[in-house]
Amino acid sequence: MTRLSSALLLLALLAASVFVGASAASAHGFSSVVYAHVSSTEPERVQAKLALEYDLTLVSVGTSEKDDAFYRVGQKAWDDGDYPGMVEAAEQNHDALADYVSKRFSVRAAGGEQCTAELQKNVTVDLQDEVPYANLVVDYSCPAPSKTRSGHTVTSTLFPDSETFVTGTKTIVVYAVDGKQGSATLDAQQKSFSTEQTSFQRFGEFFRLGAEHLLGGIDHLLFLVALIAGSRRLREVVLAASAFTVAHSITFILAALGVVSPPSIVVEPLIALSIAAVAGWYLWRLWRRRSGADELVVPASAGHFALDRAGWSRLAVVFGFGLIHGLGFAGALGIHEAFSGQLLISLLIFNVGIEAVQLAIIVLVFPPLSVLRKRAHRASLVVTGIVTAGVFVMGMIWFVERVAAG
Template identity: 40%
Template sequence: MSPIARLGLLVGLLSGVVVVLGTAAPAVAHDATTTAYAEVSGAGPDVRVVLDLEYDLLMKSAWLYAEAYEATDPAEQRRRLEAHADAVAAYTLERFQVAYDGSRCAGELAGVPGLTQRGDRAFAVVSLEYRCPGGQGTHELFSALFPDDENFVHSTRTIVHYELDGAEGAAVLAAADPTHAVSDGDPGSTVAVAEGSTWRNLGGFVVLGGEHLLLGPDHLLFLLALLIGARGRRDVVLTATTFTIAHSVTFLLAAIGLVNAPSGIVEPLIALSIVSVATIHLLRRRADSATTRWRLPVVFAFGLLHGLGFAGALGIDERWSWQLLASLLAFNVGLELAQIALVVLLYPIVTLLRRSVAGDQVLVAAAALVAAVALVWFVERLPFGADLAALVLPVGP
């Protein structure tokens, strides 16, 4: 390889690492996108909706003062939600709409908004009741929560789980396709979507799965650490397969409620998994036999943890149905497609770099940097860890 080509590869890899790390730091910087969650239920025309929305985004989108959206203490956040309940209701009722038989339903806030935790983020819990005109019809659900033109985030998707009109199922609503028509069904059936829209909804879950992996800095760094430590195509295939099997198992079990682990435990351990895999690569260079023997079992164990993290992204809390299984499988397909694309893109670069002395040094430095960043995440995700990390690594002016 010529010196110019080698320099180009080194610059490219370093630029990629900087981009990944620069968009990371989940505890101190907001993700570029967000997911809203809606639980919709009703035995007749009237509908009840429970929305889970990121607290700080909701308060910004309702155009409240900084004292509201910058609050971090849960007790203070609850006080702000109660004090600004009218503004929260006005925003959510305009952005999440329900129609019945072609006519828009009148909505109102049902009680004081609450607070819950999803991963390392506070979510407001907003309960809404919609009074729909009588008659024989079906419901349509519409979401325009946190649109791009608010300039806070982009590409917001709303994951909807519903039991309406004798049907139950799930759908993903996005700016390109913000409306979902619920199908007719016999009481107790598991018909999930209107005729002709099944593939569109499953496609939404495929896209959501791919986005979750590509926009999740911890999952990206974990894959990068795996690729840096892989030696040869066989090693890449074994490592990727091990990780895929592990996270698929726990993802499906957790999403249907058979396995449950608190995010306060899962999230720090996911960060620790990145530290461990990157460190194994550094040790493997000096002690091949010992670290090689344990590498795949470690990848499998940490893959189980990442599966729990993937399941948390869907926020599913409903009983078993074939539609639920289809949605989960579609989401997992999206994860795997994104994972394959990353491996195909990055592995040839890593291979070329490993063949040169300078390139190998860059990979070692990249592994050390990945481990260091993940270690900071681990500390931040521990109880009171964010305050400790802020003392050591202050952020902002």
């Protein structure tokens, strides 16, 4: 197979993936985040403060524990926005809630012995990212550690994919146990962690989570695809990707610090609109300039970056949209405040995971596109036009859907 054929095949597959990905219209709308603060003052006593989405808890407990009363009363209170009613429903069905939590969130001593869980009677409900969350406190009694083994293992299987209510649930754990502090993220692939885990293991989990988030977030992927397809030279796509990286890192960190916390009802439609806008930018240029759409007209005084006026304008637009996507990355983890310095470092590693995948996609896609432009210029315009048109259509569909859902 020639280099030209390889380039055409890869870009054709890329175009097909745009339409195959259409079913994932809401990259962040069908997942959930559970928060857990795990602490202990002595090895035999561990406490977990859990925050779970209230409506998911109703359905999950009602299904697994066959507690129809909790679901019926709690759902009515949830529909009415009756917070005292939500609390009352949870406290009246304490036993079913306790059984559910003890099965889905467990702590084990160093030797593997199960710690005994006891759910406290008091429950509170508050808003997190405009969603009611139930706040529970669970006390664990654990066997005394041996002289040779220490540490605890925390496991979460809350809201699993098998229940089909949500997919890709993440449990973010911040812990201060056994004299060690840190954070971890648990999901279907990584259900447990040990408080004896190394920094490399802890940060590796967040790196993986960041990489998986970008790969699983079709909207962010299509934004990147539109960015690559509309870039005329390698320096242009590198500068655009760098601007996007800097921008979403800024808002990601600000969200992690609790400085900004815009509602997802605003962020998600804007992300969809940004996808359509970046794709539309290239389609407009293709319509105006036809075969000259990918020409780069750089004046002699262009400077070190060697971009023309259109290139600089596009860079500014990409930076602005990168700020919005950073809020989407943070929203995917439900981040509103810096729980600890360790968590903030972990979130930065999460961001590095995103960037690693982004760079890999650029390395994979742009060279074949460059070869295609040199060997079959007209064909390259057709392929990139089809790809960006598909991205534009999907971005607009998602924008309308997300505005309507809000």
